[in-house]
Amino acid sequence: MTPAGAAVAERAGGRSGVPRWLRPAVITAGVLVLVLAPLGFTENTYIQTVLILTLLLVVSSSGWNIISGFAGYVSLGQGAFIGVGAYTVGILSRHTDVSPFVLAPLGGVAAAALAAVLGLVAMRARGHAFVIITIAFLFLMQTLALNLQSITGGSAGITLPLPTWSRDIGELPFYYAMLALAVLSVALAAWIRRSKLGAGLLAIREDEGKATAIGIRTPAYKLIGFVVSAVLIGIAGGIDGYFLTFIDPRGMFDILISVQIVLAALLGGRGTIWGPVLGAFLLQPLSEVVNNYFGTRLGIRLLVFGGLLALVVMLMPAGIIPTIRTAVRRWRERGSVVPFIEQPVRRAKPAAAAPPEEPAVPALAVRVSDREPVAERPPLLEIQGLSKRFGGLTALDGCSFSVREGTITGLIGPNGSGKTTVFNLVTGIVPGAGGQVRFDSRRIDQLRPWERPALGIGRTFQITRLFKQLTVLENVVAPLSHFSLRHLASGGTSGAEAARARELLDLVGLGAFGDRTAGTLSFGQQKLVELAQVLMLEPKLIMLDEPAGGVNPSLIEHLADLIRQLNRDGISFLVVEHNMPLVLQLCDPVVVLAAGRCIAQGPPQAIQRDPEVLGAYLGGDGSATQGLPEGSGAPQGGAPVGRGGPGNPRGVPR
Amino acid sequence: MSREAVTSGVLELRGVVAGYGGGDVLQGVDLEVEPGSITCIVGPNGAGKSTVLRTVSGLLPPRKGTITLDGKTIGGLDPAGVLQHGIVQVPQHGGLFPSLSVRENVLMGAWLLRRDRSLVRRRYQQVVETLPVLAEWADRKAGNLSGGQRRLVEFARSLMVEPTVVLLDEPSLGLDPASLRQVYDLVKLLNQQGVTLLLVEQNVRVGLGAATWAVVMESGRVRLAGPPREVLDNPEIADLYLGGTITHTGRV
Numbered sequence: 001m002t003p004a005g006a007a008v009a010e011r012a013g014g015r016s017g018v019p020r021w022l023r024p025a026v027i028t029a030g031v032l033v034l035v036l037a038p039l040g041f042t043e044n045t046y047i048q049t050v051l052i053l054t055l056l057l058v059v060s061s062s063g064w065n066i067i068s069g070f071a072g073y074v075s076l077g078q079g080a081f082i083g084v085g086a087y088t089v090g091i092l093s094r095h096t097d098v099s100p101f102v103l104a105p106l107g108g109v110a111a112a113a114l115a116a117v118l119g120l121v122a123m124r125a126r127g128h129a130f131v132i133i134t135i136a137f138l139f140l141m142q143t144l145a146l147n148l149q150s151i152t153g154g155s156a157g158i159t160l161p162l163p164t165w166s167r168d169i170g171e172l173p174f175y176y177a178m179l180a181l182a183v184l185s186v187a188l189a190a191w192i193r194r195s196k197l198g199a200g201l202l203a204i205r206e207d208e209g210k211a212t213a214i215g216i217r218t219p220a221y222k223l224i225g226f227v228v229s230a231v232l233i234g235i236a237g238g239i240d241g242y243f244l245t246f247i248d249p250r251g252m253f254d255i256l257i258s259v260q261i262v263l264a265a266l267l268g269g270r271g272t273i274w275g276p277v278l279g280a281f282l283l284q285p286l287s288e289v290v291n292n293y294f295g296t297r298l299g300i301r302l303l304v305f306g307g308l309l310a311l312v313v314m315l316m317p318a319g320i321i322p323t324i325r326t327a328v329r330r331w332r333e334r335g336s337v338v339p340f341i342e343q344p345v346r347r348a349k350p351a352a353a354a355p356p357e358e359p360a361v362p363a364l365a366v367r368v369s370d371r372e373p374v375a376e377r378p379p380l381l382e383i384q385g386l387s388k389r390f391g392g393l394t395a396l397d398g399c400s401f402s403v404r405e406g407t408i409t410g411l412i413g414p415n416g417s418g419k420t421t422v423f424n425l426v427t428g429i430v431p432g433a434g435g436q437v438r439f440d441s442r443r444i445d446q447l448r449p450w451e452r453p454a455l456g457i458g459r460t461f462q463i464t465r466l467f468k469q470l471t472v473l474e475n476v477v478a479p480l481s482h483f484s485l486r487h488l489a490s491g492g493t494s495g496a497e498a499a500r501a502r503e504l505l506d507l508v509g510l511g512a513f514g515d516r517t518a519g520t521l522s523f524g525q526q527k528l529v530e531l532a533q534v535l536m537l538e539p540k541l542i543m544l545d546e547p548a549g550g551v552n553p554s555l556i557e558h559l560a561d562l563i564r565q566l567n568r569d570g571i572s573f574l575v576v577e578h579n580m581p582l583v584l585q586l587c588d589p590v591v592v593l594a595a596g597r598c599i600a601q602g603p604p605q606a607i608q609r610d611p612e613v614l615g616a617y618l619g620g621d622g623s624a625t626q627g628l629p630e631g632s633g634a635p636q637g638g639a640p641v642g643r644g645g646p647g648n649p650r651g652v653p654r
Numbered sequence: 655m656s657r658e659a660v661t662s663g664v665l666e667l668r669g670v671v672a673g674y675g676g677g678d679v680l681q682g683v684d685l686e687v688e689p690g691s692i693t694c695i696v697g698p699n700g701a702g703k704s705t706v707l708r709t710v711s712g713l714l715p716p717r718k719g720t721i722t723l724d725g726k727t728i729g730g731l732d733p734a735g736v737l738q739h740g741i742v743q744v745p746q747h748g749g750l751f752p753s754l755s756v757r758e759n760v761l762m763g764a765w766l767l768r769r770d771r772s773l774v775r776r777r778y779q780q781v782v783e784t785l786p787v788l789a790e791w792a793d794r795k796a797g798n799l800s801g802g803q804r805r806l807v808e809f810a811r812s813l814m815v816e817p818t819v820v821l822l823d824e825p826s827l828g829l830d831p832a833s834l835r836q837v838y839d840l841v842k843l844l845n846q847q848g849v850t851l852l853l854v855e856q857n858v859r860v861g862l863g864a865a866t867w868a869v870v871m872e873s874g875r876v877r878l879a880g881p882p883r884e885v886l887d888n889p890e891i892a893d894l895y896l897g898g899t900i901t902h903t904g905r906v
Contacts, residue, residue, distance in 0.1 A: 326675075333676025337874070390798045414830045415802025462801050462828055520674050523824075524699030524856070546801075549827045550856050552698045578802075578830050579857075617830060 031183060038175055048171040052243060054284040055178040056082070059236040060257075061264040061276035062185040066192060066229040068262070069271035071222055072205030073126075077134030079258035080141045081111040081230045083249075085237025090158035090247045091151060100160060101177060104238030111234025112227045119226040123219055126208075135255070142253035157248030160241060174243045178236065182277075185232045190273045192228070196480065199492040201225050203478040205271075206467035213427055213465075214479035215453030215537055224488070256302075260287070263305060266312050269319030278320060283308075378441075380405040380541055380572050381426065381457075386435035387596075388421055395421040396433070397596035403541065408563060408573040410587030410604070412580075414617050417593040419576045420462060423543050427459050428452050440540070454482055458534035459543040462576075464526040468519030472510065472529055475518050476501035479536040497536075504532040508562065524551040528559075535566075542566070543574045548582050560586050584608065592617060663724020664689055665710070665741075665819060665850065670719035670729070672709045679705045681874035682719065687819070687867075692841065692851045694865035694882070696858050702874040703854040707821045710852070711743035712736035723819070737766065740818035744825070749808050752797030756788065756807055759796050763814030777814050785810050785840065801828040809837060813844075820844065822853040826860055838864050862886060 041047055064078045085107030089100045096103075122133040145152045152158065165173060192198040200221045203211040212218055241247045264283045269275025286308075287301055294300035316323040379402035388396040396418040403409045411419050424430035426437055428449035437445040444452055458479075466475050477492045491497055505511050508528040513521065518529060527547060534542055547563075548556045560582060563573060577583050583590060583604065590607045592600040594616040600607060607613055665687040673679040679702045687693045695703045708714040710721060712733040721729030723739050731739075750759050760781060764774045782788045788810055791799065796807060805828060812820060825837050834857075841851055841864055855861025862868050862882040870878040870891055878891060885891055 330676035336677045337681060391795065393794065393798050395798075412830075415828070415833050416800035420801065517675070522700035522704070546828055550824050552856055553858055555699055578828070578834070580831070617832070 034179055035176075038172060042168065042170050042172065045170045048175055050285060050288050052171060052174050052178050053288075054280055055175070055182045056236050056240055057260060057264055057280035057284050058182040058277050059178070059185045060233045060261045061268075061280050062182075062189050062273075063229040063231075063233040064261050065265050065270065065272075065276045066189060066201070067222075067225045068229075069265060069275075070193070070198060070201040070205065071225045073123075073222065073226075074131050074262070075134040075226075075229075076131050076255070076258050076262065077136075077138035078229070078233060078261050079255070080138040080253055081115065081233040082237035082240060082257060083141055083145070083247075083252035084111045084114055085234035085239075086241025086244075086247045086252055087145060087152060087158070088234070089238035089241050090160055093160055093242075094158065100238065100242035101173070104177075104235050104242070107238030107241075108231045108235035111237065112231040115227045115230035116223065119223045123222045123226070135258075138253055138255060138258060142249050145249035145253065152249070155249060157246060157251075160245045160247070162245060163242075171243065174239060177239050181232060181236050181239070186273060186277060188228070188232065189276075193273060194491060194493050195488065196477070196490050196492045196497060197221065197224065197488040199474055199478040200480060200488070202271075202470055202474060203467050206469055207465055209429055210461070210465040210467070211478070212449040213429055213453065213459060213461075214533060215450055216478065216480050217450045217483050220483065221488075256305075259305060260284075263309055263312075266319055267308065269321035269323075272319070272321045275319050275321045377404040377406055379403065379438075380440060381574065382436075382438040383422065383426070384436045384438070386422065386425060386433060386437065388418075388425060388430070388433040394596055396425070396435075398435070399593065399596055399598050400435075401591045401598045401601055403572055403574050405540075405572055406567070406570070407589065408567050408575060408587050410583045410590035411574055411576045411593065412578070412583060412590060412607075412617060413593035417617075418596040419593055420545060421596075422593075423459055423545055423576070426452075426543065427457060450480075453479065453537050453539070456538070456540035457543070458537045458539035458541070460527065460530045460534060460545055460547065462545040462549065464523065464530050466518040466521075466526050466529055466533075468517070470518055471515050472505065472518050472521070473498065473501055473514040475529055476505060476514075476532050476536055479533055481537045501532070501536060504535045505529075507535075508532045509558070524555055527551060531562075539571060541572045541574065543576075545576050546578065547575065548577055548579045556582060665852070666720075666722045667706070667710070668720045668722075670706075670709055670716045670721060672705060672714050672716045674714070678717065679874055680709065680716075683871075683874070683876055685869060685876055685879070687850060687852050689850050690845070690848060691867050692845050692853070692865045693867045693869060694861040695852070695854045695869045695871055696856075696861060696885075697871035697877070699856075701871040703871050704823050705874075706871070707743055707823050707852065707854060710736070711741060711821055713743070734766075737815065740816075741821065742812045742815055742817040742819070743821040743823070744809050744812045745823055749811075750796040750799075750804055752795065754796055755793050756796055756799070757792040759807055760788065760811045760814060763811035766815060774814075777816065781810050781813050784813065784843065785836075787836075802830055802833045805829060806833060806837065809840065817849065819850045819852065822851060824854055824856060826855060826857040834860065 038048055038051065060078060060082060063081075064075060068074045068078075085104070088107040088110040089103045092098075092103050092106060093100050118134075118137050122130055122137075125133055146155055148154075163173070192201070200211065200216045203214070203216055204218055204221060208218055237252075241252075244251075260283060264279035265276045266279070267275075267282060268277065268279030286304065290301050290304050312319065318326070381403040383402065384400050386396050386399045387394075395416075399418060399422065411422070413419055421430070425433050425445070426439075428445075428447060433445070435445070436443060439452075439455055439457060442455070444455065444457075447455075467478065470478075471493075473493055477497050480487070502511060502514060505514055508531055510525060510528055510532070513525070513529075518526065521529065527550070531542075531544075531547070544563075547559055551559060556579070563575075563586060567573060575583070575587055577587075588604055589602050590600075590604050591598055592607060592610075592613050599616060600610050600613050602610075667683050667685040670680055670683040670685075671678050681702075683702070683706060685706070695706060697703055705714065709716050709729070712728070712731050712735060716729050719729065720727060723741065726739070728736055728739055728741070733743075751762065754762070757778075761774065761778060764777055767773055767777075785806060787806065791803065791807070796804065799807065805825070809822075809825070822841070825841065826834050829837060838860060841853070845851055853861060853865075862885065865882045868880060868882040868885040869876055870885060878885060878888065
């Protein structure tokens with residue numbers, strides 16, 4: 001990392017605008033205040049009640065935040081899990097003498113089980129459909145509670161045993177139980193945010209299609225996220241039921257509770273760890289004040305909620321915490337120079353940057369031991385008779401070719417000849433085609449899209465599809481090379497995965513940019529980040545869709561060097577590119593597509609001279625291989641380049 | 655395309671500072687775009703080339719400095735206001751409505767004139783004459799076009815308002831050699847009709863080959879401006895920012 005780069009990284013390190021030591025100190029102090037404060041007014045059960053309800057909102061809103069803030073699937077039925085937890089505890093305590101506190105975790109289990117079932121159904125829907133399904137779930141639970149009278153007591157509800165402890169300590173046991181849960185849920189959210197699972201959930205929120213292309217098993221992620229988001233809410237619901245000592249369908253499955261959960265998170269900052277906490281501590285007391293002042297009859301509370309929601313959406317759509325954070329960052333960076341890269345891609349590993357025992361390209365999956373002649377190497381990717389129609393348009397029409405192991409195979413052809421469609425079909429993000437695709441001698445065209453990257457297929461996109469709101473580092477740790485719960489739980493933006501991601505960022509020359517928001521990078525830089533992202537998969541084959549498009553010529557040379565270096569380490573490439581000089585110096589063999597078919601395949605020198613290729617792609621004369629528009633009958637005629645042609649009647653400016 | 659030669663005045667940027675978030679990408683850009691010129695900005699990735707276009711077209715308000723067209727201030731206007739001055743930007747990517755047909759997408763470019771239907775129809779005819787391939791694609795859904803085809807449609811759409819200044823962000827991006835030639839033929843044709851073009855191009859050979867004035871940007875500033883040949887022949891510039899000799903000889 002250059003000194004300038006280090007300075008950038010250092011500045012970016014304090015992104016939240018808080019010194020490093022301050023954060024744990026503030027958290028400890030906050031928790032201490034919450035632990036000690038109620039001891040001051042053991043007599044005042046009203047304040048205790050407000051605090052308990054606030055903490056319940058912290059737990060539910062933090063839970064909601066995992067599926068709706070991180071993964072972007074907005075649930076309006078999350079309040080149902082409070083009811084599920086409460087009913088579980090209520091029903092069980094009718095049959096046993098065990099303290100409801102002991103039963104409360106079973107409320108969490110019940111909530112998790114229901115969330116899993118609901119998740120299986122709801123996760124097939126997106127956007128508004130998902131929201132509606134969650135609301136329907138809430139009403140379904142209410143209806144069940146009303147009608148299963150023998151179990152739930154119907155509309156009369158369930159009365160739980162009164163607490164047995166001394167009246168002197170008031171509601172304190174409830175308070176501390178709820179506080180413990182609140183601390184737990186914030187810690188859980190923070191842990192998930194840093195884990196591989198969290199990186200994947202954020203990726204799903206940003207671009208679900210792209211997430212599958214980097215191996216994120218989206219249905220599993222969403223299901224796990226949904227279950228995790230419900231479990232603590234269920235436990236809190238159990239404690240809430242005991243605290244209220246009376247459970248009825250109307251109170252427990254009130255949609256207002258769900259609305260409040262959502263509102264608290266939106267107010268504080270959706271997708272942040274502390275947003276739901278802040279939101280809950282603002283919203284619940286406010287709601288109490290309004291109720292005390294106006295009474296509950298008039299429903300003024302609803303007006304306040306509605307007004308508040310409108311204000312949040314209009315004034316700070318991101319919520320309080322992100323708005324403040326952005327303002328602080330802007331203030332600190334005002335007038336600063338946004339760094340740019342001149343010579344970003346490292347040819348060789350500088351001694352100081354990486355630990356000496358690490359190779360420049362870390363632990364790649366395969367290594368082609370001997371350089372056999374191209375023709376004898378086994379095909380890594382085989383495409384046979386691939387066909388695909390979009391409406392009345394034939395994109396691919398019986399296309400067949402193969403990529404041999406250890407090669408950098410070029411794929412060229414006119415616009416619309418089906419190059420990108422080949423990529424989309426091989427990675428599976430576009431379904432339903434005729435023909436076969438084999439990878440490593442295994443048929444893959446029936447596999448789900450997220451299963452294919454795990455086999456070792458990585459791709460980049462013509463127009464980069466980074467997760468623009470996430471940091472560069474979060475982008476690079478998001479890919480999932482294999483699916484296991486342990487891997488999901490492992491560190492994402494910290495630990496081994498992050499270290500590897502930083503190495504790969506160094507490799508593409510963007511080591512200093514890890515903490516910057518991906519969307520603020522220039523187009524060429526985003527291309528390099530996407531390459532680093534793909535390398536996280538430890539791929540055997542990387543498919544590059546116009547790697548040089550929009551990239552500065554000096555950078556293209558480095559990019560070509562990088563591709564060769566990775567190729568020497570055993571990665572095969574399939575490269576779609578229009579920059580012919582680059583294709584000719586980098587690729588062997590070259591495959592030519594035209595109108596959805598493979599019309600030629602062979603070494604670049606032969607392709608360059610093939611009359612059919614010249615006619616279909618290069619435009620009929622040799623000058624096209626230089627990529628120059630001159631000599632193509634352009635109206636500029638023989639005017640010397642740049643000397644103020646006919647289009648510049650006043651001659652050269654200035 | 656039959657049209658009167660409407661020529662813009664000079665487009666001038668003075669000390670323009672702009673950026674996203676807190677930092678400044680543009681560090682004080684001074685730039686003059688002569689009427690009737692094809693001015694091409696080149697430079698390394700992240701130097702602020704696209705940002706210059708965004709500040710001119712009103713997508714990004716400048717924090718400091720002035721932008722004027724023919725002496726009239728346009729810096730700080732919103733994109734619609736800038737469009738009223740005859741300046742139109744063809745974005746780097748992603749501007750088409752995928753579920754509409756190509757014809758509908760092109761017609762959408764004349765949204766400002768939608769009340770004058772005969773004018774819109776006439777303009778559409780002119781645009782199709784300029785770019786005949788549009789007639790062939792007219793009924794296809796834009797979402798089914800390939801990347802390169804979309805670029806041409808985006809370009810065509812911007813012509814519906816008869817601009818006097820066209821801002822092109824990487825016109826060569828994703829184009830095969832034949833389409834590339836088509837786009838640059840179009841650039842030259844428009845220029846002959848008096849349209850001023852300001853383009854950002856990474857394909858330096860093609861961009862500077864067509865340009866009448868070259869601008870090299872570096873770290874948010876204009877490092878050098880001059881006739882393209884001079885810029886190409888400046889050994890330091892060629893080495894640092896244009897990929898060395900590759901610019902001239904098409905090194906293989």
